[in-house]
Amino acid sequence: MNGWTGTIVRVDLSSGAITTEKTEKYIKYTGGIGFGYKVVFDEAPLAEPFSPENRLVFATGPMTGTLAPSTGRSEVIGVSPHVYAPGSKHPLVTRSGFGGYWGAELKFAGYDALIIQGKAPKPVYINIRNDTVTIEDAAFIWGQDTFAAQDAIKAKQGDEKVQIAIIGPSGEKLVRISPIIHRIGNAAGQGGFGAVMGSKNLKAVAVRGTRGVAVADKDGLVKYVKSVREFQPGPLGSTPLSSGPLSWTEKHIDPKDINKQALRFDQTKSCAPWLNEYHVKAQSCYSCPQGCYAYMNVPGMGGGAVSCTQWFYSWLGNKDKATFLANQLANKLGVDTFEMFPMIQFVWYLQDETVDGKSILQHLRDKKLVTPEIQAGLEKGHYPPKGDLGAEGLETLMNMIASRQGFLGDALAEGFRRAMDIIAAKFESLGMGSVAKRVMHFENMEGIMGGVVGGNGGWGMSAHYDPRSFGYYWAVNFAMENRDPNRHAMTNLLEWTGLKFEQALPVAKTIWGEEIAENGLSDLFRERDVPLTWNGEKSAKANASLARFIHLRGCIKDSVTVCDWVFPIMTSGREDRKYTGDVSVEFKLFELVTGEKMTQDKLNERAARIWNMHRLVTALEWGGGKPVNLRKEHDQLPDHFFAPVETRLLPPFPPAEHPHPPLDRGHFEATKTEYYTYMGWDTETGLPRRATLAALGMGDVAEAFEAKGFKLPA
Amino acid sequence: MSKNVLERWQDALRGKKPGNRAPDAPQEDAAQEKGLMSRRRMLQILGVQVVAGTVAVSALAAPKNFNPKHYNREISPDQLPNTRAWLVANPAQCVGCRTCEIMCSLSHDGQCQPSLSRVTTTYDPTRALSRLAVMVDICRQCNMADCYLACGFDALSLDKATGARVIDPKKCTGCGECFAACPWDMIVKNEETNVFSKCDLCGGDPQCVKYCPAEALSFVDLR
Numbered sequence: 001m002n003g004w005t006g007t008i009v010r011v012d013l014s015s016g017a018i019t020t021e022k023t024e025k026y027i028k029y030t031g032g033i034g035f036g037y038k039v040v041f042d043e044a045p046l047a048e049p050f051s052p053e054n055r056l057v058f059a060t061g062p063m064t065g066t067l068a069p070s071t072g073r074s075e076v077i078g079v080s081p082h083v084y085a086p087g088s089k090h091p092l093v094t095r096s097g098f099g100g101y102w103g104a105e106l107k108f109a110g111y112d113a114l115i116i117q118g119k120a121p122k123p124v125y126i127n128i129r130n131d132t133v134t135i136e137d138a139a140f141i142w143g144q145d146t147f148a149a150q151d152a153i154k155a156k157q158g159d160e161k162v163q164i165a166i167i168g169p170s171g172e173k174l175v176r177i178s179p180i181i182h183r184i185g186n187a188a189g190q191g192g193f194g195a196v197m198g199s200k201n202l203k204a205v206a207v208r209g210t211r212g213v214a215v216a217d218k219d220g221l222v223k224y225v226k227s228v229r230e231f232q233p234g235p236l237g238s239t240p241l242s243s244g245p246l247s248w249t250e251k252h253i254d255p256k257d258i259n260k261q262a263l264r265f266d267q268t269k270s271c272a273p274w275l276n277e278y279h280v281k282a283q284s285c286y287s288c289p290q291g292c293y294a295y296m297n298v299p300g301m302g303g304g305a306v307s308c309t310q311w312f313y314s315w316l317g318n319k320d321k322a323t324f325l326a327n328q329l330a331n332k333l334g335v336d337t338f339e340m341f342p343m344i345q346f347v348w349y350l351q352d353e354t355v356d357g358k359s360i361l362q363h364l365r366d367k368k369l370v371t372p373e374i375q376a377g378l379e380k381g382h383y384p385p386k387g388d389l390g391a392e393g394l395e396t397l398m399n400m401i402a403s404r405q406g407f408l409g410d411a412l413a414e415g416f417r418r419a420m421d422i423i424a425a426k427f428e429s430l431g432m433g434s435v436a437k438r439v440m441h442f443e444n445m446e447g448i449m450g451g452v453v454g455g456n457g458g459w460g461m462s463a464h465y466d467p468r469s470f471g472y473y474w475a476v477n478f479a480m481e482n483r484d485p486n487r488h489a490m491t492n493l494l495e496w497t498g499l500k501f502e503q504a505l506p507v508a509k510t511i512w513g514e515e516i517a518e519n520g521l522s523d524l525f526r527e528r529d530v531p532l533t534w535n536g537e538k539s540a541k542a543n544a545s546l547a548r549f550i551h552l553r554g555c556i557k558d559s560v561t562v563c564d565w566v567f568p569i570m571t572s573g574r575e576d577r578k579y580t581g582d583v584s585v586e587f588k589l590f591e592l593v594t595g596e597k598m599t600q601d602k603l604n605e606r607a608a609r610i611w612n613m614h615r616l617v618t619a620l621e622w623g624g625g626k627p628v629n630l631r632k633e634h635d636q637l638p639d640h641f642f643a644p645v646e647t648r649l650l651p652p653f654p655p656a657e658h659p660h661p662p663l664d665r666g667h668f669e670a671t672k673t674e675y676y677t678y679m680g681w682d683t684e685t686g687l688p689r690r691a692t693l694a695a696l697g698m699g700d701v702a703e704a705f706e707a708k709g710f711k712l713p714a
Numbered sequence: 715m716s717k718n719v720l721e722r723w724q725d726a727l728r729g730k731k732p733g734n735r736a737p738d739a740p741q742e743d744a745a746q747e748k749g750l751m752s753r754r755r756m757l758q759i760l761g762v763q764v765v766a767g768t769v770a771v772s773a774l775a776a777p778k779n780f781n782p783k784h785y786n787r788e789i790s791p792d793q794l795p796n797t798r799a800w801l802v803a804n805p806a807q808c809v810g811c812r813t814c815e816i817m818c819s820l821s822h823d824g825q826c827q828p829s830l831s832r833v834t835t836t837y838d839p840t841r842a843l844s845r846l847a848v849m850v851d852i853c854r855q856c857n858m859a860d861c862y863l864a865c866g867f868d869a870l871s872l873d874k875a876t877g878a879r880v881i882d883p884k885k886c887t888g889c890g891e892c893f894a895a896c897p898w899d900m901i902v903k904n905e906e907t908n909v910f911s912k913c914d915l916c917g918g919d920p921q922c923v924k925y926c927p928a929e930a931l932s933f934v935d936l937r
Binding site (some may be wrong): 065066067101104108160209210211212213214215218222226229258259260261262263281282283284285286287288289290291 | 806807808809810811812813816817819820821823824825826827828829830836848905925926927928929
């Protein structure tokens with residue numbers, strides 16, 4: 001078989017049974033999240049996240065492990081403990097991805113995916129070595145941080161080439177915001193899947209494979225990859241034009257020079273230049289010419305890999321070595337770095353807000369809900385001048401979360417959104433209603449970077465990108481997912497490119513045509529009081545189209561699998577191409593690798609199947625099997641996105657732009673209506689129509705859904 | 715190296731004919747059992763003639779660190795001319811994308827299979843980063859190549875175009891001597907076919923160099 005290996009392995013940790021099945025069974029859903037959502041739908045959509053019933057699926061795609069660029073990724077799917085949706089009858093399914101080499105190694109071992117169910121009677125790790133899959137005792141590594149534990153597994157195996165996906169002590173304690181870590185910087189961050197592993201007594205999955213991945217057209221693939229590399233930009237801002245606070249351009253390299261591509265990037269220089277002396281070099285994931293990660297070695301803190309939100313402490317204002325320490329602690333203990341934005345701002349908030357003359361933190365201390373030592377540590381971590389925003393505050397906070405220390409540590413370990421509920425409820429129970437209210441007021445607080453990063457984005461998570469800045473397509477994107485979507489299709493065009501809007505718009509027209517580009521897009525860098533582009537029905541349709549584009553491309557990239565810091569290739573650094581990329585690359589690579597004749601429409605159809613699968617699982621979970629109106633109940637954003645910013649912005653440290661004007665509910669709903677139409681979903685309920693599912697070859701799934709749940713609209 | 719062999723080499727330099735063969739040569743017996751002409755035997759036949767005629771030249775042509783003790787197949791430096799092209803690795807540049815491994819295996823073995831690659835990356839960054847995180851490592855096409863000298867089945871030859879030391883998969887018997895001999899761990903074993911392979915410089919157009927995105931590999935070509 002080309003691309004796929006043809007085999008999926010299943011491990012039942014309760015019974016110890018290890019079986020294999022044919023990938024053929026799931027192949028309509030391509031791979032990655034496609035496989036994951038199908039498994040969850042078929043087997044346990046209503047499982048509790050920490051129950052043995054919950055499935056944990058690690059899945060790759062046909063392109064994973066091949067020469068196709070940036071194909072080292074693996075997706076993790078299951079019912080999530082992190083997603084916060086009080087309106088839902090049941091916890092919701094979601095996904096998280098990680099790069100590195102693990103996904104490729106799973107293919108080399110001979111598997112497209114790994115399905116895990118059950119719970120081991122005591123701590124174990126799964127060991128995959130080509131045909132041999134076993135469940136091994138993990139007592140020798142239980143409690144260890146992720147770096148030490150990976151080393152220990154490799155030492156025990158006598159093989160330093162083993163690739164490992166692992167949890168830290170936080171996952172073992174079911175810390176809800178616990179990621180799955182691979183190597184020293186790859187992480188399946190949001191979604192809490194580290195805690196799901198912990199709930200199964202599963203410390204790690206170690207993989208070693210010596211086989212290869214077959215591709216259909218070897219020569220064609222090599223030629224095509226070479227041609228793609230000649231125009232693809234660096235990811236997220238490393239084109240020669242990029243400038244600004246998150247610019248990662250360091251070298252003005254000829255984009256056609258495929259031998260220098262990986263040398264464009266130095267995140268240390270742009271995110272934490274005070275750590276330059278500790279920068280070792282850039283690093284890539286499997287088969288990726290971009291080199292996103294910054295490998296660093298700081299005396300006393302060891303070696304580590306840092307990328308993107310792992311720089312969180314510097315983005316929040318730290319200017320010393322604690323920036324790197326933050327990354328090390330997050331990766332070693334296992335704490336989602338993106339969650340640290342709202343977490344740290346919440347902890348500052350608890351110190352800044354006073355009720356009856358005392359800070360909320362002091363109230364906690366007075367009620368013996370936090371120790372004096374922890375209070376002192378957290379106060380030390382306040383931004384200047386009250387604190388030093390340094391190592392002590394950081395270590396106090398991260399350690400208390402990872403170990404669920406005391407009432408406050410235990411609450412924060414639930415993620416900032418649940419922590420708000422827990423702390424407020426505690427104060428209510430103590431008859432301190434005014435303090436409780438003040439805690440809940442954080443729900444409307446704005447974060448840094450224009451409002452969203454560190455604020456309540458929705459689904460109980462901070463949001464990577466702000467719908468008020470991007471547009472209604474982003475709002476719909478957010479509303480349809482079960483988590484902070486973190487999709488980069490739009491930022492690959494509009495934000496991290498260094499292109500001015502005037503330069504990006506022609507590119508957009510090439511990709512979507514004038515109507516959609518002009519009526520749907522807004523300049524991210526416009527004046528802060530300028531609202532989003534809106535031209536009535538034209539814009540509703542344009543935004544709906546763009547939302548659909550993002551969803552389908554997201555499903556494509558998470559199923560074949562490729563990295564969305566590269567795909568879709570919206571732009572190029574090449575002026576002679578008018579900075580235009582090529583969004584047809586995914587389907588062309590798909591055909592070269594698998595041998596299956598492919599077009600954009602066909603690949604979109606594959607993606608639509610996956611997105612409908614996600615929709616159906618969500619519909620079952622939201623209503624617990626009873627009829628639901630997803631449009632009204634699920635497809636929403638937090639209210640504060642629709643209100644003027646009357647809630648106080650977080651104090652201006654670090655300096656933060658105020659958000660763009662609020663969204664308009666009418667525009668949001670109009671976009672939704674058009675979106676459902678494009679997706680073939682009922683416009684009243686947002687549910688997939690039977691006819692749509694039948695056309696996608698999902699008639700069997702529609703039937704199964706109606707058997708498990710309720711009748712779908714025709 | 716055995717005293718006998720040293721003596722014979724010295725005899726050859728003095729123009730004397732070779733005496734009896736060294737008493738224990740199990741490898742050769744095995745080879746002769748198989749009906750194959752062993753490398754050693756062939757070189758014996760060839761070596762005497764060449765050395766006898768080029769004594770002075772070969773003595774001058776010996777690399778500065780050439781020590782007769784370093785070979786055990788009765789071969790002198792002029793019988794193993796240096797490669798005329800080779801790879802150079804710059805581990806400081808390597809970003810660990812493993813494109814080199816993918817290209818090597820894809821072009822030689824037909825699949826994306828880094829475990830078969832003849833250029834390797836060490837990618838274990840959880841160890842101390844005092845070593846650089848991921849390093850690319852390459853075959854040095856050694857002058858007095860240990861792999862070449864270790865092969866008793868004539869499976870190692872010199873590439874006509876570059877002088878690279880190349881394993882012929884049809885002649886390789888899987889004995890593993892080259893694998894054991896290489897001090898750089900650059901010989902690769904194919905577990906399925908039981909055949910060994912090594913970097914052959916792709917006949918003069920190394921694919922790993924061509925596609926490395928980080929300038930971590932370069933090709934020195936002195937042809």
